[in-house]
Amino acid sequence: MRKLVYGMNLSLDGYIAAPGDDLGWSAPSDELFQWWSDRVGATGLTLYGRRLWETMSADWPTADQQPGATPAHIEFARRWRDMPKVVFSSTISTVDWNARLVTGDAITEITRLKAEDGGPMDICGAALAASAMKAGLIDEYAIVTHPVLVGGGTPFFTALDSWVNLTLVETRTFPGDVVLTRYETRR
Secondary structure, eight states, rough: OEEEEEEEEEEEEEEEEEEGOOGGGGGGOOHHHHHHHHHEEEEEEEEHHHHHHHHHHHHHHTGGTTOOOOOOHHHHHHHHSSSSSEOOOOOOOOSSSSSSEEOOOOOHHHHHHHSSSSOOOOSSSSSHHHHHTTOOOOOEEEEEEOOOOOOOOOOOOEEESSSSOEEEEEEEEEEEEEEEEEEEEEO
């Protein structure tokens, strides 16, 4: 059975994007960028909602060919292109870059994918993750908290019908007072 991990950068007040989808507050240090790149390299499959898919697929397929691309960006772009991806959307008709499109029920498909053998799966995108969270499918939360209050925007967590008990499995501090906390869901 595969492990499903939900991890994102978030503000101290719990948002993954500030109003207007502003992500300027979450620019990673070189060390944090390498941590995210290593996660991509270790991920067996990434699940994307449409909005985050459109953001990532607009930049990373050719980021390594841009003038001034750093070795870290070149490595991340390669890892991102090579990583198998599933995109959940009912409004787009095609995807590329080693991805397949699912237009049906996301929870049914995620449940099926979790039952397969393989490496861990990352779930990306607030709306898709919220559905999986409500369905009790998230096995781990990787929370990268930046020392900023943005006052609103897209929340990391959704409202739940019942408590979810977690166990702390890792903490780490990155430059800029950014803190990683990883929690596993207690089942």
